[in-house]
Structures are given as structure tokens and as C-alpha cells.
Amino acid sequence: MTKYISLLFLFLIFVYPAAGSADSITENTEVSVIFNNQDIPDEAWRTPNPENILYVDLEYGRIIIELYPDIAPNHVARIKELTRQNFYDYIAFHRVVEGFMNQTGDPRGDGTGGSDLPDLVGEFTFRRSDLMPVSLTGSKQLGSKKIPVGFYKALPVATQPIVQAMFTRDGMVSAYGLHCKGVTSMARSTEPNTANSQFFLMRDIADHLNAKYSIWGNTLIGHEYLTKIKVGSKSDNASFIPDIMKKVRLASDVPDSERVNFQILKTNSIFFENYLSNLKETEGSTPDVCDIRIPTRIKQEKQ
Numbered sequence: 001m002t003k004y005i006s007l008l009f010l011f012l013i014f015v016y017p018a019a020g021s022a023d024s025i026t027e028n029t030e031v032s033v034i035f036n037n038q039d040i041p042d043e044a045w046r047t048p049n050p051e052n053i054l055y056v057d058l059e060y061g062r063i064i065i066e067l068y069p070d071i072a073p074n075h076v077a078r079i080k081e082l083t084r085q086n087f088y089d090y091i092a093f094h095r096v097v098e099g100f101m102n103q104t105g106d107p108r109g110d111g112t113g114g115s116d117l118p119d120l121v122g123e124f125t126f127r128r129s130d131l132m133p134v135s136l137t138g139s140k141q142l143g144s145k146k147i148p149v150g151f152y153k154a155l156p157v158a159t160q161p162i163v164q165a166m167f168t169r170d171g172m173v174s175a176y177g178l179h180c181k182g183v184t185s186m187a188r189s190t191e192p193n194t195a196n197s198q199f200f201l202m203r204d205i206a207d208h209l210n211a212k213y214s215i216w217g218n219t220l221i222g223h224e225y226l227t228k229i230k231v232g233s234k235s236d237n238a239s240f241i242p243d244i245m246k247k248v249r250l251a252s253d254v255p256d257s258e259r260v261n262f263q264i265l266k267t268n269s270i271f272f273e274n275y276l277s278n279l280k281e282t283e284g285s286t287p288d289v290c291d292i293r294i295p296t297r298i299k300q301e302k303q
Helices: 073-084 162-168 270-283
Strands: 002-006 008-013 033-036 053-057 062-067 095-097 100-106 126-128 136-144 145-152 153-160 173-177 183-186 199-202 215-221 247-250 260-264 296-301
Touching: 073 100, 073 215, 073 247, 136 270, 153 215, 162 173, 215 260, 260 270
Parallel strands: none
Antiparallel strands: 002 296, 008 033, 053 062, 053 247, 062 215, 095 100, 100 199, 126 173, 136 145, 145 153, 153 173, 183 199, 183 215, 260 296
């Protein structure tokens, strides 16, 4: 027998949820009763592919990141290749800026290094059809435009409305990931196609990076460790001793007995819509997409 322990311990469910689907916004505001998430049926949860789960072990604990090869295939492939070479083990967070991000992935530890592999062409945006549904949470002012935002799986994204796909040659619309807290993105120089091995984990929101850097993943578990990483850099302080990534592994390369078995609430489910409605009721309005944490549950064997 197994049981699931929620990482968001209480979940509000609505008795009469409004009908909805991906690429639509729930407007239900009638709250009913609080249930433990064990009342949410198994079909509302998804088990991530271990090939697309990255463990980053820190002194403080483990950060678990989901990779999105359908968003940035070449960058995900690079992260996997270097991870399987143990390239990232004991690599420092050489540049950490409070309220911004944690940068790492440089074997030199000063921001000038990389791997022996060629640099990558930027994957700042992606094209999607209705086979890549986005569950909209509202809209966001991005630059001079207000753009629909929501989630593709557990990744916050901005997207053109899917109805516009009927007017495009490829039957798709443009979208891009959002640099919210926990999102992982590839570092580069001022030239767009220079990403190599360095990447950063967002400590906070940075809208000015959107569609300018290649997002390849998002933190699912371990958000609390993102802001524990020591702030500073050797360029600012020669005596600075940075935190390191002790070990980085793909879940698929870890023995089954050592994997973290967890599930994520499907963002294209009615239960996610109910979750959004609850947030709207609690906060008075739907929170910014970057402030929405996707519920997860960890599978544990009964003693």
C-alpha cells in the first residue's frame, strides 16, 4: 500500500466547479469546503518522466527541477549531456544576486568558463499547437503589451491565444517561458547564441529576461533552498567563498530505491482550475502567474 503526502498540505475543492479546459480562464469563485489533497483522484496527478527530472544537491538540501525538451530541446540535451559527465559536481554558484538569481555552471568559478562543447543557438521562444495546452491564469503586462499567461505543465509561460493558430502557416502560435522564481535558464554573453554550460536558478521574478534567455526547466521541489544560497561573487569580493552544487544527477540515472517518487497536479485538470479559484477567493484576485506554486505530492510506502 502507498500513500501520498502533499507538499501543499491543504487543498480547497469546489463542490460545483465551473467547466473549463486548457487555454481558458476559470471564473468560479464559490468556495465550498476544505479537503485534504488525498481526496483528489489519482487521475488529476501526473508522474514526471525521470529522464526529465534533475536533482541538484546542495549543502541545504535537494532542489528538484523538471526539464522541458519540447520548449528548449538543445539546451535540455546539453544539461543532460554535461550532467552525465558529472560536469556540474562541486561547481560553485559564482554569482548570486539577492532578489534576482543564482548563477553556476562555470568550472573556472569566475563567469568566464564553460565546457568543451560548442555554444548553443538561443531557444528564447517556442511554437505550440493545441497538442501543447496552456492553462491560462490571466494576463500579464509584459513591456507595452498585455499577454495571456498560464502554465504548460508546471512551467509558467506567456503565449499568443491558441485561436490564432488557424491563421498561421504551421498551425501554431508563439510562446515563451517566464523568468519566475524557481525557473532555470541558460546564461550567455551579450551575444545571443553563446550559451554553453552556465545556467541560473531564479531567486525572484525578472520579467526583463523573458524571451531573451533560454529557459529549460522549473523547480518543483526545494524552492526554500533557492534563497539560502550565499549571495555574492568573487568579482565583488575576493575573499567570497561561494556555495557549490555537491552533486547533480538525472533521476533516470539514479537507482529506483534512491529516487524521490512524487507527482504533480495536472495543470490541464479541473482540479487545477479549482485551485486557482481558491487562490482568487483567498487573495481577492488571481495571483500573478509567478506567485502560483503548482501542488506536488510525494509517494511514501506505508510502514
